[in-house]
Amino acid sequence: MKSIILKTASNYLLPLLLLFAVFILFRGHYKPGGGFVGGLIASIAFVLHAFANGLQSTRKLLRYPPGAFIPTGLAISLLSGLAPMFAGKPFMSAEWLSIHIPIIGLLGTPLFFDIGVFFVVIGIALTILFTISETIL
Structure with a gap:
């Protein structure tokens, strides 16, 4: 598409949408x-x-x-599931650090699992959509 309006708007919307995506990611383990x-x-x-x-x-x-x-997202999710096993707890148990970060909240394995899912979803969705758009064009 050769619309100058869409091109200009997308250059401004890309960082805003990515920032919103990260906000939704961090919000997700509480809400x-x-x-x-x-x-x-x-x-x-x-x-x-x-x-x-x-x-x-x-x-x-x-x-x-x-x-x-x-694979990056799968590795992060797998490591977040394995981490509690080192403390003698079952696989995928929620472990929390006592560190409270002002915007994010408590750090724990659920957050890292969500980060892994975040990367997997980006990878799968973009691979599918880019492959479809390459075959159409």
Whole structure:
């Protein structure tokens, strides 16, 4: 698409949508939201950028192929599930540190699990959507 309005708007909306996606990610382990919804919002931000600026421009912006986010997210989620086992607790038990970060809240394994889900959703959604758009164009 060659709309100058969409191209200009997408350049401003991309950082705002990514910031909103991170907000939803961090909000998720206390209220509705989390890694899945945040990952979808981040994916939508990159798809909007691809519509306005072209797929190759968005691929350069990402720096890594979208499929690379999938194993990274799976590893983070797996490690967050294994961490409680070192303390003698069952797999995927919630463990919390006593550190309270002002905006995020308490650090714990559920947050890291959500971060892993965030990366997996971005990787899967962008891989599917970029593959479809490459076959259409």
